[in-house]
Amino acid sequence: MDRIRIVGGNKLAGSIPISGAKNAALPLMIASLLTDDTLTLENVPHLADVEQLIRILGNHGVDYSVNGRREKQQEGYSRTITFSARNIVDTTAPYELVSKMRASFWVIGPLLARMGEAKVSLPGGCAIGTRPVDLFLEGLQVLGADLDVDNGYVIAKTKNGRLVGNRYVFPKVSVGATHVLMMAASLAKGETVLENAACEPEIVNLAECLVAMGAKIHGAGTSTITIEGVEALSGARVRVIPDRIETGTYAMAVAMTGGDVVLEGARPDLLQTVLDIIAETGAEITPTNAGIRVKRNGAGIAPVDVTTAPFPAFPTDLQAQFMGLMTMAKGKSRITETIFENRFMHVQELARLGAHITLSGQTAIVDGVARLRGAPVMATDLRASVSLVIAGLAAEGETVVNRVYHLDRGFERLEEKLSGCGAVIERISG
Ligand SMILES: CC(=O)N[C@H]1[C@@H](OP(=O)(O)OP(=O)(O)OC[C@H]2O[C@@H](n3ccc(=O)[nH]c3=O)[C@H](O)[C@@H]2O)O[C@H](CO)[C@@H](O)[C@@H]1O
Numbered sequence: 335m336d337r338i339r340i341v342g343g344n345k346l347a348g349s350i351p352i353s354g355a356k357n358a359a360l361p362l363m364i365a366s367l368l369t370d371d372t373l374t375l376e377n378v379p380h381l382a383d384v385e386q387l388i389r390i391l392g393n394h395g396v397d398y399s400v401n402g403r404r405e406k407q408q409e410g411y412s413r414t415i416t417f418s419a420r421n422i423v424d425t426t427a428p429y430e431l432v433s434k435m436r437a438s439f440w441v442i443g444p445l446l447a448r449m450g451e452a453k454v455s456l457p458g459g460c461a462i463g464t465r466p467v468d469l470f471l472e473g474l475q476v477l478g479a480d481l482d483v484d485n486g487y488v489i490a491k492t493k494n495g496r497l498v499g500n501r502y503v504f505p506k507v508s509v510g511a512t513h514v515l516m517m518a519a520s521l522a523k524g525e526t527v528l529e530n531a532a533c534e535p536e537i538v539n540l541a542e543c544l545v546a547m548g549a550k551i552h553g554a555g556t557s558t559i560t561i562e563g564v565e566a567l568s569g570a571r572v573r574v575i576p577d578r579i580e581t582g583t584y585a586m587a588v589a590m591t592g593g594d595v596v597l598e599g600a601r602p603d604l605l606q607t608v609l610d611i612i613a614e615t616g617a618e619i620t621p622t623n624a625g626i627r628v629k630r631n632g633a634g635i636a637p638v639d640v641t642t643a644p645f646p647a648f649p650t651d652l653q654a655q656f657m658g659l660m661t662m663a664k665g666k667s668r669i670t671e672t673i674f675e676n677r678f679m680h681v682q683e684l685a686r687l688g689a690h691i692t693l694s695g696q697t698a699i700v701d702g703v704a705r706l707r708g709a710p711v712m713a714t715d716l717r718a719s720v721s722l723v724i725a726g727l728a729a730e731g732e733t734v735v736n737r738v739y740h741l742d743r744g745f746e747r748l749e750e751k752l753s754g755c756g757a758v759i760e761r762i763s764g
């Protein structure tokens with residue numbers, strides 16, 4: 335199993351290209367199931383989750399081809415990929431494929447809307463909480479689906495071959511359930527109104543894609559989304575937005591090690607709350623024509639409290655990384671996780687590097703230390719793993735991060751991007 339070896343202590347300087355967002359690319363790829371035409375997606379990141387979803391879509395009969403790469407970039411960077419679901423040959427998404435990744439469950443929306451039936455295994459994904467699917471099921475039932483859960487599979491059918499538009503008020507904000515109901519409602523008969531919908535930029539990116547395919551959607555990016563169903567959708571060409579979680583992660587790395595880095599292609603509007611908080615910790619954040627410049631020289635890291643919440647508040651997917659940064663703050667900070675009940679798996683691993691963190695329910699109290707010391711660490715999920723990388727970059731001596739496959743799910747060319755800015759970081763294979 336691959337590991338990442340880091341020798342900490344170097345400031346970061348230079349530029350890091352920001353990849354297409356994993357969490358936007360996945361629903362856009364799934365949207366290809368809604369049409370027998372061709373959907374071309376630009377800026378698709380080269381990640382394990384993308385490759386896995388290509389396999390899942392392939393099982394349903396989706397053909398794909400990789401058309402090119404970004405100019406001047408090497409193989410392995412974000413690509414343009416064309417998806418064609420001309421013939422759906424199978425409406426079952428099997429356990430072996432779906433159990434590896436949460437988002438693969440989302441195929442249930444387009445399959446049901448276009449084919450009138452779907453049998454999809456209950457999903458897997460990062461081990462950060464129980465992650466039920468009750469809102470997906472309730473929402474699809476409100477659109478007229480008959481549902482049964484049997485043997486670990488959700489078996490869904492439409493009553494008369496087509497879903498029917500309706501009003502659904504989410505009892506809790508869910509990104510995935512908003513994606514699925516927006517896709518399903520696009521091909522339903524009549525109007526659907528989704529209230530208390532997720533407002534994340536990835537929802538807006540999916541809505542842009544669906545509209546480009548001929549869907550009639552208003553209000554994406556607000557908590558009320560209206561969808562007037564159409565009979566069929568066409569092909570389109572859509573660009574995946576830059577990854578706000580990758581952007582925030584590297585910004586926090588610079589805020590922790592010190593240095594001066596331009597995050598190329600990053601969009602400040604996708605993570606303004608996060609940038610404001612990083613600025614409060616003492617880093618200088620400047621939007622530039624190229625992206626976002628992050629700089630910290632001299633002054634120490636100020637402690638700042640954060641609470642995770644749905645967009646536009648501080649994202650849960652940056653909580654672990656921010657905790658990494660706070661481990662070396664000059665004082666105490668409180669980090670409260672409100673989205674997932676078990677997303678503190680990095681606490682004990684950060685402690686191995688010398689961090690002082692205590693947990694009180696859903697709040698971590700981080701008492702900043704003057705220095706961290708490298709150690710072997712491992713994590714059980716994607717963002718927790720990268721928080722250990724950030725801490726390792728700032729720690730004295732050698733840190734080895736095990737279970738790199740978590741990182742490969744969501745960070746394109748991590749070691750190459752960081753070593754390009756002066757970090758001592760390498761992958762050890764085997
Ligand atoms: C692939 C992808 O885009 N993953 C992101 C997506 O996950 P995902 O879409 O799985 O997260 P949700 O927004 O659905 O989850 C938010 C909360 O709602 C709960 N819930 C959700 C659905 C449901 O049917 N019932 C229910 O109770 C979840 O357990 C969680 O407590 O949004 C999360 C919240 O921003 C991010 O951390 C993930 O990185």
Ligand SMILES: C=C(OP(=O)(O)O)C(=O)O
Binds near residue numbers: 460
């Ligand atoms: C939690 C994440 O992914 P997933 O929803 O696929 O588990 C993530 O991207 O941080």
